[in-house]
Amino acid sequence: MDRENQNQFGSSPLISICEEEFDEAGSERKCEKSITKNEILEEVKKQLCLAGPLMAVSLLQKFVQVISLMFVGHLGELSLSAASMANSFVSMTGFSLLAGMASALDTLSGQSFGAKQYHMLGIHMQRAMFVLLLVSIPLAITVANTRSILIFVGQNADIAAEAGKFAHFLIPGIFGNAILACQIRFLRTQNIVVPMVLIAGFTTLLHIFTCWFLLFKSGLGNRGAALANSISYWINVILLALYVKFSPSCSRTWTGFSMEALQNCFSFLGLAIPSAFMTCLEFWSFELMVLLSGILPNPELETSVLSISLNISTIVWRIPSGLGGAVSIRISNELGAGHPRAARLAAYVVTMMGMSQGVVVGVVLIxxxxxxxxxxxxxxxxxxxxxxLIPILATANFVDGIQCGLSGIVRGCGWQRIGAFVNLGSYYLVGIPSAILFAFVFHMGGKGLWLGIIGGLIVQVSFFVAVTIRTNWKLQAKKATERVCEGT
Incomplete structure (x- = not known):
């Protein structure tokens, strides 16, 4: 915003930040132009316009699993424990890995869109789909052996047997999820979010009937809920594919299938693998709590309660996750367009909004x-x-809300490799060991598991804050330009 417009709207400098910047020749200290209240409000508006629909899409997709668990929960503790265990195992071995690899598109497609290399979005999506479908094959083989793996790691034999049957019907959903993750990032990096909400809403409503029919009328029992999940994933994939194919909104970014997508797959993997580690290391730590609960005293109760609390936490997490998705789009678009100051403003705004929503959500939970x-x-x-457990969940989600925004900054800039190392140290050197200590040594049960994870979250947030504060945004914009040129 220029000085004339600032005076017209009566805005005065709200923040004046003098940051240290470094380049190849050395270092120099430069003062950036003050950030005004109007600029902050405009950025808040942009992020909320993206975050709101992204939250809705994420919540609706999560509701597919939640609805299934709600139906299964009324069949008894064993059915609920088995379904929860199977969902956790498949999420750990399949869905989280695919989502993590697909998040490389947050960087690649977002920066290409900002640089107006529109045709590259379709190429990036096709390349990601090809790689993720190949990865889905060994994942499906792993899921097919769920029962044996769960017994090997010490889970209750009855729960493992039922979980194995449930997991078999989730295998088709793995391949659908691989495509769906790429489609969502293809659309959201070009700010097309409302159609995703409508399609996800329709799929979720249809899932209620599908799940009820397969669970209670088909004779499949709790396995019907797993099959309903897989069917819903593929319905979502088909509807999004039709939208991309026929919508004029995607005419510049989707130009049909191309053999170019089969090139540079290793270049994509260079970002997708650290993206997967960054996502999985965090996700696995939460899912490990459910597995650890299975070896606590009274495992059926502990597993049921931990899975319920994790589901509540995951639903609530969709709110800051939407903010994280929005800021990754904003930052990647602005860096790709060569606007480092706007990218820095987006990082500041999402941090403040993450803290605010954490307070509100915590109060509602309590x-x-x-x-x-x-x-x-x-x-x-x-x-x-x-x-x-709810007060502990409220605390965890407050800290998690801040880290979601910071993780979005990491993805928008393409720092997934740094994020992977931070998450490794935070959760596996601090979080999980603390959780084991509280739960098994101090005999705090499920509460102890959650307290350990909170410790890991605090360490993670501290590192991401330090990295973000020290960021040279002009250098990041230069790197984004180089990345787009290499892709083209």
Missing amino acids: LTRKALGYAYSSEIEVVKYVEA
Whole structure:
């Protein structure tokens, strides 16, 4: 915003930041132009316009799993424990890895779109689909052996047997999820979000009927819920493919299938692999809590409660996750367009919004803690345990809300390799060891597992804040230009 417009709207400098910048020749200290209140409000508006639909899409997709678990939960503790265990295992071995690899498109497609290399978005998506479908083959083989793997790691034999049957019907969903993850990032990096909400909403509504029919009328039992999940993933894929094919909004970015997508696959893997590690290392730490709960005293109760609390946390996480997705788009677009100051402003704004939403969501969780457990189970023991965990969940989600925005900054800049090392240290040198200590040594059970994860989150946020503060945004814009040129 120029000085004339600032005076016209009566805005005054709100923030004046003098940052140290470095280049190849050495270092020099430069003062950036002050950030005004109007610029901040405009950036907030841009991020919310993206984040709102992204939150809705993420929540609706999560509801597919949640609805299935709600149906299964009324079949008894064993069915719920088995379904939760199977979902956790498949998420750990399949969905998280695919989502992590696909998040490389946040950087590649976002920066290409900002640089107006529109045709490259379609190429990047096709390349990602090809690689992810190949990766899905060994993942499907792993999921097919769920029962044996769970027994090998010490899980209850009855739960493992039921979980193995449930997981077999999730295998088709792995391949659908591989395509879906790429489609979503293709659309959102070009700010096309409302159609994704409508399609995800339709799929979720249809899933309710599909799940009810397959669970109670087909004779499949709890396995019907798993099959319903897979069907819903593929319905979403087909509807999004039709939109991309026929919508004029994608006419510049989707020009049909091209053999060019089969080139530079190793270049894509160079960013996709650290992206996968960054995502998986964080995701696996939460899923490991459910697996650890299976070897606590009274494993059926602990596993059920941990899976319920994790599902509540995951639903709530969709809110800051939307902010993280929005800021990754904003930063990648602005860096690709050569606007480092706008990228820095986006990073500042998302951090403030992450803290604000964490407070609001925490208050809502605490106020509704007595009712949340009944949505998943009618067992009084389970409901009371969930109620006792809610204040800890509220704390975890406050810290997690801040880190979601910071992780979005990392993806937008293409720092996934740094993010992978930070997550490795935060969760596996601090979080998981602390969780084991609290749960098994201090005998705090599920509460101890959550307290350990909170410790890991705090370490992760501290590192990401330090990296973001020291960022040379002009240098990041230069690197984005080089990355786009190499891709083209």
